[in-house]
Amino acid sequence: MSNSSDMASEEPTKRMTKASRPVVDRTVWLDAARAILVDQGIDAVKVEPLAAMLEISRSSFYWHFKNRQELLDALIEYWTDVNDRALRALVEPHPDDPKEREQLARTRLRQLVNLFIDERQFSSEFDMAIREWARKDHAIEKRVARIDKQRIAHLQKIFVDMGHPKADSLIRAKILYFHQLGYYLTGIKESKEVRIRNAPRYLEVLSGIKI
Structure with missing residues (x-):
């Protein structure tokens, strides 16, 4: 249910031409930092390479960030916002009627698998780069765990x-989540067509319900 993201901002670090370069606001700096993080790791996320990538002077950086540490703090916040936005949306709103909740939960589970397959709203590369960073930084490790x-x-x-007991639901949730992380970590390569074809069977096995 995974593969590398096709998000343009997740492409390996490429120099932006003056003609194609967007307005250099805070988000542009964060996207550049994310691209370098994914491609080269946290040690390479520095002001000089970012300015070179964007083809602008370093002074522009300091309009948005006091220093590199403030950029890194913003980058981890950017990760939680960008990669979790779609996931959070899948559990909101929460209907009062049990039958409506169950039906909506089935729909959301299908949407969740599609989210992992499509990867435009949830970037596995960004996620894995953050986890690699966490290996070097205890504070980031704690943030990732949270x-x-x-x-x-x-x-x-x-x-x-969907009607499962709370304790069973926790186990199912962990199996689904750790299974997906395992896909990313092992670098399994499957075509989108194969993943879409296998998705209904995954859903049935993971949920215990024929969806």
Whole structure:
């Protein structure tokens, strides 16, 4: 259910031409930092390479960030916003009617698998780059652990709404989440067609319900 993202901002670090370069606002700097993080790792995320990539002077950087550390703090916030926005949307709103909740949960589980397959709203490359950064920084490691816990809670909510007991839903959520991380970590390559074809069977096995 995974493969590399086709998001333009996740492409390996490429120099932006003056003609194609967007307005250099804070988000442009963060996208450039993300691209370097994915391509080269956290140690390469520095002002000089970012300015060179964007083909602008370093002074522009300091309109948006006091220093490199402030950029790194913003980058981890950017990750939680960009990569978790679609996932959070899958558990909101939460209907009061049990039958409506169950039906909506089935739909959301299908949408979740499609989210992992498509990867335009959830970038596996960005996620893996952040996790590699966490290996070197204890504060980032703690942040990643907290985000993982929140994501699993979102998935657990879907399974609870499908009618599974809370304890069972937690296990199902962990299996689904760790299974997906395993895909990313092992670098399994499958075509989008294969993943789409296999998705219904994954859903049935993971949910215990024929969807």
